[in-house]
Amino acid sequence: MTRDSTAVAASGAALLGLAALALTRQRRCQALVPTTHVPAPAIDPGAAVRAARRMNRAAGVIAASVLADSAVEHYRGAFHNKAMVAPLVTAALSLAVSAHGNADKRPQAHRVRDSVYVAAALTGLVGTCFHVFNIGKKPGGFSWQNLFYSAPIGAPMALTLSGAMGFLAERVRDTTPGQAPTIAGVSAGRAVAAATSLGLLGTVGEAGLLHFRGAYHDPFMYLPVTIPPLTAALIGNAAFGRTRRRRPLTRFWLRFTALLGFAGAGFHAMGVARNMGGWRNWRQNVLNGPPIPAPPSFTGLALAGLAALGLMEDHPDD
Amino acid sequence: MTDRYPGYDVMSKRWTESWNETTRKVIDRRLAISREPRFFSGTEWRTLNAVCDRIMPQPKDRPPVPLAAFVDQKIADRLMDGYRYAEMPPQDEAWRRGLAALDEAAQETHDTLFHMLSTEQQDGLLCRMQQGGLTGPAWGGMPCKLFFEHRVIPDITHAYYAHPVAWNEIGFGGPASPRGYVRMGLDRRDPWEAVEATPGEEAHARLKNDHGG
Numbered sequence: 354m355t356r357d358s359t360a361v362a363a364s365g366a367a368l369l370g371l372a373a374l375a376l377t378r379q380r381r382c383q384a385l386v387p388t389t390h391v392p393a394p395a396i397d398p399g400a401a402v403r404a405a406r407r408m409n410r411a412a413g414v415i416a417a418s419v420l421a422d423s424a425v426e427h428y429r430g431a432f433h434n435k436a437m438v439a440p441l442v443t444a445a446l447s448l449a450v451s452a453h454g455n456a457d458k459r460p461q462a463h464r465v466r467d468s469v470y471v472a473a474a475l476t477g478l479v480g481t482c483f484h485v486f487n488i489g490k491k492p493g494g495f496s497w498q499n500l501f502y503s504a505p506i507g508a509p510m511a512l513t514l515s516g517a518m519g520f521l522a523e524r525v526r527d528t529t530p531g532q533a534p535t536i537a538g539v540s541a542g543r544a545v546a547a548a549t550s551l552g553l554l555g556t557v558g559e560a561g562l563l564h565f566r567g568a569y570h571d572p573f574m575y576l577p578v579t580i581p582p583l584t585a586a587l588i589g590n591a592a593f594g595r596t597r598r599r600r601p602l603t604r605f606w607l608r609f610t611a612l613l614g615f616a617g618a619g620f621h622a623m624g625v626a627r628n629m630g631g632w633r634n635w636r637q638n639v640l641n642g643p644p645i646p647a648p649p650s651f652t653g654l655a656l657a658g659l660a661a662l663g664l665m666e667d668h669p670d671d
Numbered sequence: 672m673t674d675r676y677p678g679y680d681v682m683s684k685r686w687t688e689s690w691n692e693t694t695r696k697v698i699d700r701r702l703a704i705s706r707e708p709r710f711f712s713g714t715e716w717r718t719l720n721a722v723c724d725r726i727m728p729q730p731k732d733r734p735p736v737p738l739a740a741f742v743d744q745k746i747a748d749r750l751m752d753g754y755r756y757a758e759m760p761p762q763d764e765a766w767r768r769g770l771a772a773l774d775e776a777a778q779e780t781h782d783t784l785f786h787m788l789s790t791e792q793q794d795g796l797l798c799r800m801q802q803g804g805l806t807g808p809a810w811g812g813m814p815c816k817l818f819f820e821h822r823v824i825p826d827i828t829h830a831y832y833a834h835p836v837a838w839n840e841i842g843f844g845g846p847a848s849p850r851g852y853v854r855m856g857l858d859r860r861d862p863w864e865a866v867e868a869t870p871g872e873e874a875h876a877r878l879k880n881d882h883g884g
Contacts, residue, residue, distance in 0.1 A: 630849030634688045640853045
C-alpha cells in the first residue's frame with residue numbers, strides 16, 4: 354500500500370513538475386539555458402540532407418524497437434489475429450528504408466521511402482484502434498486491470514512515430530537547396546521538435562502505466578517517468594522558443610535520454626534474469642518479463658530531438 | 672478412455688527448464704509413496720480401497736494411481752485443509768468413523784463388509800451416503816452427506832489429480848516451477864504445453880507432444 358502510494362505520488366509529481374515546467378516555460382528556460390545569441394549562418398546546402406539523415410536514423414531506431422517489441426508481444430499473442438503481422442512487416446520496411454535514407458545523400462524525397470513511412474504511420478494508428486477495441490471488449494472495459502494486462506494501449510503509436518519522423522525526414526530532405534526547410538509553412542526544426550515533445554510524452558505515459566503496474570519495485574523504474582518528461586519540456590520549449598540560441602542543456606538532456614533508452618533495455622534484460630528460472634527459462638521470461646526492446650523508443654525520439662535542434666541551429670527563423 | 676493428448680508424457684519435462692531440482696524432488700516423493708497404510712487399520716484400509724475404486728474407477732491397462740495410499744499419507748502426515756465444517760470432526764476421526772459406518776451399513780443390509788460387496792451394492796450404499804440416507808451409531812453424529820461431499824470426494828479426487836498419470840490424461844504440465852505460463856487467455860497454448868488432439872489430427876498432436884517440453 355505504501356509502495357503504491359509512493360508510486361502514485363511519484364507519477365503525479367513527475368506530471369506536476371512537467372506542467373509547472375510548461376507553465377513557466379519562458380522564465381524557467383532562461384534560468385536553465387544560458388542564452389547565447391548566435392548570428393544567422395549562411396544556408397548550407399547540405400544541412401537539410403544531413404538533418405534528414407539524422408531523422409532517418411531516429412525513425413530507424415524507433416522502427417527497430419517496434420519491430421522487436423511487436424514480434425515478441427505478438428508471438429506471445431500467438432498471432433491470434435492475422436493483422437498482428439502488420440506491424441512486423443511495416444516496422445521492418447520502415448527500418449529498411451531508414452537505413453536506405455541514412456545512406457542516401459541526394460536532396461530529394463524518395464517515393465518508396467515516403468510510401469513506407471506513411472504506411473507505417475497508418476499501421477500504428479490502425480493498431481491503436483485495434484488495441485483500444487481489444488481493451489474495450491474485455492469484461493470491465495476501460496478499467497485499470499484491462500489497461501495493465503490487455504494489449505498495451507500506447508504501443509502501436511511508436512510505429513506511428515517512426516513513420517511520422519521518417520515522413521518529416523523526407524519533407525526536410527525535399528528542401529530546395531539554398532532554402533530553409535519548412536513543413537506546412539512552419540520551420541522544420543520547430544515542427545520536428547514539437548513532434549518529438551509529443552512523442553516523448555506519449556511514451557512516458559506508456560512507461561508510466563506499465564511501471565506503475567510493476568509498482569516501481571526497482572527505483573530505476575522511476576527514470577523513464579522523470580527524465581523524459583524534462584526532455585519533452587526542454588525540446589517543447591525549443592519548438593516554441595527562439596531559434597537563434599544555443600541550447601547546451603537541451604542537447605545534453607536529449608543525449609542523456611538517448612542513453613537512457615539503451616540503459617532501459619539493459620535494465621529490462623536484468624528484469625528477465627530476475628524472473629523465476631532466469632535467462633535459462635528465456636522462452637517464458639522474455640515474454641513474461643519486462644519488454645527488452647521497448648525502451649530504445651526513447652533513444653529514437655531523443656535522436657529526432659537532436660535532429661530538430663540541429664535544424665533550428667542551421668535554419669533560425671527569428 | 673480416449674487419449675486426448677496422444678504421445679504426451681509430463682515426465683518428459685523432468686530435465687527441461689519447466690522443472691527444477693525442487694520440483695523433481697516433490698514429484699519423486701509423490702511417485703515413491705508407500706503402498707502400505709501408516710494410519711488406517713487393515714479393515715479400514717480394505718474399505719478405503721473399495722471406496723476409492725468406486726469414486727475414481729481407473730483403466731485396467733495401466734498401474735492404478737494409489738489413491739488410498741495418498742489419503743492415508745494426508746492423514747498420517749497431518750496435512751490439513753485449514754478449515755472444517757463445525758459438524759465434522761477432524762479428518763482422521765472423520766475417515767475412521769465414515770469407513771466404520773460404511774462397514775456397519777454393509778453388515779446391516781448385506782451381512783458382510785463393504786469391500787466384499789458387489790460394485791452395484793457398493794454404489795448403492797455410497798449413493799445413500801451422498802443423499803444423507805445413512806444413519807447409525809458408527810457415524811457418531813457426523814452427517815454422512817457432509818462426509819461424502821467434503822471428505823470422500825475431495826480427498827480422493829485431489830489425490831488422483833495430484834499424480835502425473837492424471838496430468839497426462841488432462842494435458843497438464845505439472846508444477847509451474849520454474850517455467851509457468853505466458854498465454855493466459857482461454858484456449859491459448861504455450862509452446863511447452865500439451866497439444867490436444869482434434870478429430871483427425873491425432874498424428875499431428877502426437878508429433879508435437881513427442882517434441883514438447
